Amino acid sequence: MESVAARERARFRAGVRVPTADLAPGYVQANLVAVPRDLAFDFMLFAQRNPKPCPLLDVTDPGSAATSLAPGADLRTDLPAYRVWRDGEVVAEPDGVTAYWRDDLVTFLIGCSFTFDRALAEAGVPVRHAEQGRNIPMFRTARPCRQAGVFSGPLVVSMRPVPPSLVPAAVQVTSRYPAVHGSPVHVGGPAALGIADLSRPDYGDPVTAAPDDVPVFWACGVTPQAVLAAARPPFAITHAPGHMLITDARDHDYATG
Amino acid sequence: MESVAARERARFRAGVRVPTADLAPGYVQANLVAVPRDLAFDFMLFAQRNPKPCPLLDVTDPGSAATSLAPGADLRTDLPAYRVWRDGEVVAEPDGVTAYWRDDLVTFLIGCSFTFDRALAEAGVPVRHAEQGRNIPMFRTARPCRQAGVFSGPLVVSMRPVPPSLVPAAVQVTSRYPAVHGSPVHVGGPAALGIADLSRPDYGDPVTAAPDDVPVFWACGVTPQAVLAAARPPFAITHAPGHMLITDARDHDYATG
Numbered sequence: 001m002e003s004v005a006a007r008e009r010a011r012f013r014a015g016v017r018v019p020t021a022d023l024a025p026g027y028v029q030a031n032l033v034a035v036p037r038d039l040a041f042d043f044m045l046f047a048q049r050n051p052k053p054c055p056l057l058d059v060t061d062p063g064s065a066a067t068s069l070a071p072g073a074d075l076r077t078d079l080p081a082y083r084v085w086r087d088g089e090v091v092a093e094p095d096g097v098t099a100y101w102r103d104d105l106v107t108f109l110i111g112c113s114f115t116f117d118r119a120l121a122e123a124g125v126p127v128r129h130a131e132q133g134r135n136i137p138m139f140r141t142a143r144p145c146r147q148a149g150v151f152s153g154p155l156v157v158s159m160r161p162v163p164p165s166l167v168p169a170a171v172q173v174t175s176r177y178p179a180v181h182g183s184p185v186h187v188g189g190p191a192a193l194g195i196a197d198l199s200r201p202d203y204g205d206p207v208t209a210a211p212d213d214v215p216v217f218w219a220c221g222v223t224p225q226a227v228l229a230a231a232r233p234p235f236a237i238t239h240a241p242g243h244m245l246i247t248d249a250r251d252h253d254y255a256t257g
Numbered sequence: 258m259e260s261v262a263a264r265e266r267a268r269f270r271a272g273v274r275v276p277t278a279d280l281a282p283g284y285v286q287a288n289l290v291a292v293p294r295d296l297a298f299d300f301m302l303f304a305q306r307n308p309k310p311c312p313l314l315d316v317t318d319p320g321s322a323a324t325s326l327a328p329g330a331d332l333r334t335d336l337p338a339y340r341v342w343r344d345g346e347v348v349a350e351p352d353g354v355t356a357y358w359r360d361d362l363v364t365f366l367i368g369c370s371f372t373f374d375r376a377l378a379e380a381g382v383p384v385r386h387a388e389q390g391r392n393i394p395m396f397r398t399a400r401p402c403r404q405a406g407v408f409s410g411p412l413v414v415s416m417r418p419v420p421p422s423l424v425p426a427a428v429q430v431t432s433r434y435p436a437v438h439g440s441p442v443h444v445g446g447p448a449a450l451g452i453a454d455l456s457r458p459d460y461g462d463p464v465t466a467a468p469d470d471v472p473v474f475w476a477c478g479v480t481p482q483a484v485l486a487a488a489r490p491p492f493a494i495t496h497a498p499g500h501m502l503i504t505d506a507r508d509h510d511y512a513t514g
Contacts, residue, residue: 041298041363044305048316059305061406106298149318178513256435256513 003027005070005246009078017080017095019135019204019242025118026251028180029244030057030069031110031221032079033228034237037062040106042149046227047108049146053155053223055111055179057249063103069247076101081240083225088232097237105237110221111180112244113158115251116173123173125166128207135242136160137201138222142194145223153230157185157217159198161209170216179254186217193217202226203241260284262327262503266335274337274352276392276461276499282375283508285437286501287314287326288367288478289336290485291494294319297363299406303484304365306403310412310480312368312436314504320360326504333358338497340482345489354494362494367478368437369501370415372508373430380430382423385464392499393417394458395479399451402480410484414442414474416455418466427473436511443474450474459483460498 002010005027008020020029035043040062047054058067065075077096084092084100092100114136117127129136136158143155162170167187175183186193198215199206203222209215222241239245259267262284265277277286292300297319304311315324322332334353341349341357349357371393374384386393393415400412419427424444432440443450455472456463460479466472479498496502 037298041294041301044298044301045316045318048301048313056305059302061302 003248005248006072008246009070009073012080012095013074013077015095017243020080020244020246021114021117021136021242022130022133024246028057028069028247028249028251028254029112029114030247031112031224032075032107032239032245033110033224034105034107035233036102036235037104037106039150039233042151043108045148046145046151047110049148050223052181052185052219053145053221055181056108057111057179058109060107062106065101065107067109069109069249070245071248075107075245079239079243079245081243083238083240085228085236085238087234088229093240100237109245110224111254112221113181113218114244115180115254116177118251119173119177120170123169125162125170125173128161128209129205132207134207135204137198137206138203138220138241139193139195140202140226145227150233151227151231153227156203156220156223156226157193158220159215159217161207161213162216163210164212164214167214167216174218176255178256181219181221184216185219188214190215260505262505263329265503266327266330269337270331270334272352274500277337277501277503278371278374278393278499279387279390281503285314285326285504285506285508285511286369286371287504288369288481289332289364289496289502290367290481291362291364292490293359293492294361294363296407296490299408300365302405303402303408304367306405307480309438309442309476310402310478312438313365314368314436315366317364319363322358322364324366326366326506327502328505332364332502336496336500336502338500340495340497342485342493342495344491345486350497357494366502367481368511369478370438370475371501372437372511373434375508376430376434377427380426382419382427382430385418385466386462389464391464392461394455394463395460395477395498396450396452397459397483402484407490408484408488410487413460413477413480413483414450415477416472416474418464418470419473420467421469421471424471424473431475433512435513438476438478441473442476445471447472
């Protein structure tokens, strides 16, 4: 029987274009970055040196659009929305990238914090972006990543507003998922990350917080997109922020302890 | 003050050539593999696809002999013994590789199970190779690694004989160190791994087991050496099996839970 994840991928392949945060609960979601083979070592080294924002779940052979994380999926069509990059600029946001594909592209699938949203909800931590049917808010920070070859740039974080009494649970629950960003990088005080205004995210949508909520920040798999904008490689393809690959892997496969 | 690890590295730099298993307890040890830049992506992909034998602790910039894991160390001189490889054959086993170094070498430092030997001993699990002052026995298995580009070959395992009542503790303790091979891959039954004779290891020394001991097998960072022998790349440098880099990182830095 086809999995819930495979059914969602089939909808996206048919052209449905929606953020994936609250879809197929329990299935691991992934960020996508595809770069030409001659940049692949530098990008993989970047991921190795920045494991909080860039935990690698799978890396394809050059030219392959298949992944063991989602048997039968086509990485060129099965996400709801993509970005095509030339010289560090987004030149298109299509719902499929078959027309842009190249035989030398190496695709990196990077863990996504949506993977632990269900675990947060089960622990009683409200997941406001999902409750409000919005894309998660994401922010470029003033914190630099470690450089690798041509790639450098700022850490990007996702933000979830958490009631004060539930901040410890949010830390504990997400610490159990190191392969999908793990524990938060920052709790409270957005200014210290160089974030001026929580109502104006750099990617995704603003969410409405309760008055006492504390902003909690996790390293985000959109970081490579800020890095592409900074490093300006000739060509790359990514997912559109919040519009992820839904894999057949299960959340609990990536939980520790 | 200079660390115990730095003092050991200075001895090796001066020419001392000994296995490192029982040296500098508490400091993380690492396997070393250096390949030319044009093979580095394939090798890194191999490590990504085979995380049990090849957990990457650090990867250098091309040509660099420095690592953040051991500030001040020179990766060309600070291990007790090296192997120089041409076309898949070991052509020299020097105590330093400065004369062989190339500006395009990318060095991979891979976790080593010696890192958890102290935790095993503290849990009451005898570490026979250390007790007997021998190098640990290592075996090529019949189990293939996942291929990546030009690299493929068999999984190599290290073996520790463990008393039956302590096998659960050995599994539990080492499970807490996923970055240095983690839990065993196999307990008992060497024939199922394709190992014919435990007294004839492919690398290292045989150890004397107690009559009831069960052989317990962990994925081993010597796996890349079996892969070099199979893939026959034009040039590579590795450590000599059992003669590791002793880093300044501490065992507990790599423990989870």
